[in-house]
Amino acid sequence: MNELNVVFFASLKETLGIEQYVFAGHLPMTVKELKMQLAKLLKNGDALLDKGIQSSIDFEFARDGNIVNEGAKEVAFFPPVTGG
């Protein structure tokens, strides 16, 4: 069993009502698998499955098919970025 810090930003953070969650589960798994599990675990978790929700693994942008390895420290989920 691994522990992984998961953080949320912007509108997704508000919809879920939390900014951080410690996920306990067996890594490795894909970003999509993690998202599916979190969607079941969290209140309003379906928001994670909205088209356009982006992710990162340890500060690198990631896609649904990317692997969250055992050594990963933090995964983030967020809507498309809008800086500048």
Place this chain on the structure above:
Amino acid sequence: MIKVQQEEFDVQALYDDLVVNSNTGAVAMFVGLVRHFSSLPSQDCTFELEHYPGMTEHNLQTIVEDACSRWSLNAVTVVHRVGKLAVQDKIVFVGVSASHRAEAFQACDFIMDYLKSRAAFWKKETQGNESKWVDAKEQDEESLSRWE
């Protein structure tokens, strides 16, 4: 130099820092401001920028390194504000110095294009009691194809 900060920045001071040596023949700068986004008076509007500490700085570093690998540049400065801002406040500064203008213009344009779509910032607009997260624009993503 890359900075993510709440404080206002001084454009003149940032310009001065970009003129690093006698090889500098061009400085291109971009400053982004908070537009008046509502029909309500400016004083009833607020604007907020959220970021992902650690990732945002990493994203900006990657973008600047990419620019430096594409063009011969003397110095690059990116300052992006976060937190609560008001209409007409400065949001972002991108400055590039180079020997010639073409490199400076292109690198500045490139950095802004990538900053819009590849740096972890999110904007929220509030008009009176109503708040709304700003949606990403498709054209921002499309702009990246210019650099491929």
